[in-house]
Amino acid sequence: MPYSLAIFDLDGTLVDSFPWFARTVNLVADRYRFRRVQEEDVETLRHASTREILDFLEVPMWKLPLIARHMRKLKTAAAATIPLFDGVDTMLGALVANGVTLALVSSDTEANARQKLGPLAALFADFDCSASVFGKAQKFRRVLRRARLEPAQAISIGDEIRDIEAARAAGITCGAVTWGYAARPALIAHRPDVVFEHMEEIAVAVVGLQRALCPPCLPWRR
Structure with missing residues (x-):
């Protein structure tokens, strides 16, 4: 969905x-x-x-x-x-254009996050930053409450094992990207719900267009 x-x-x-x-x-x-x-x-x-x-x-x-x-x-x-990854602007724009609300949960400060994102920061409806090393699950829950959504309506997208663990604790779908800090085999071993190998796969999976048209054609689904 x-x-x-x-x-x-x-x-x-x-x-x-x-x-x-x-x-x-x-x-x-x-x-x-x-x-x-x-x-x-x-x-x-x-x-x-x-x-x-x-x-x-x-x-x-x-x-x-x-x-x-x-x-x-x-x-x-x-x-x-410190640059953005290629394709971030297109991916975030596609999500917003299809009615997806964006939130950012980071261990960095909100000021740093906004500076790094530049004009793209305006696409985000919520920032919950300065998370402790093991404090992301609580922040996920706060974001959900403010958005007035159930856990099943949200997906978390991160690059570390602790992102997967926090999403599990908060009861939301966890997506893992393979271009970040943690190695791909380490992420796979922790069984994320969705694995993203390329930036453009995120919008397709989150919006659900290709899933509805061709479920067997999702190579990043586990």
């Missing part, structure tokens, strides 16, 4: 921020005294859950808010250098 609400993650889903993160993470590691990420560690971490990543980096939970605030400040300074 088509969805009335699409809740997007930002980094790794709409915004290509992984190169910036890779350049920045060890500066933050030195400042907050957690384990540096070596080049050979990157692929392993792309297959790990959030808790496994924190364990690998030896980051205690009490440091997470401090690290998150610092990362947001660094991202604010670098926002102009």
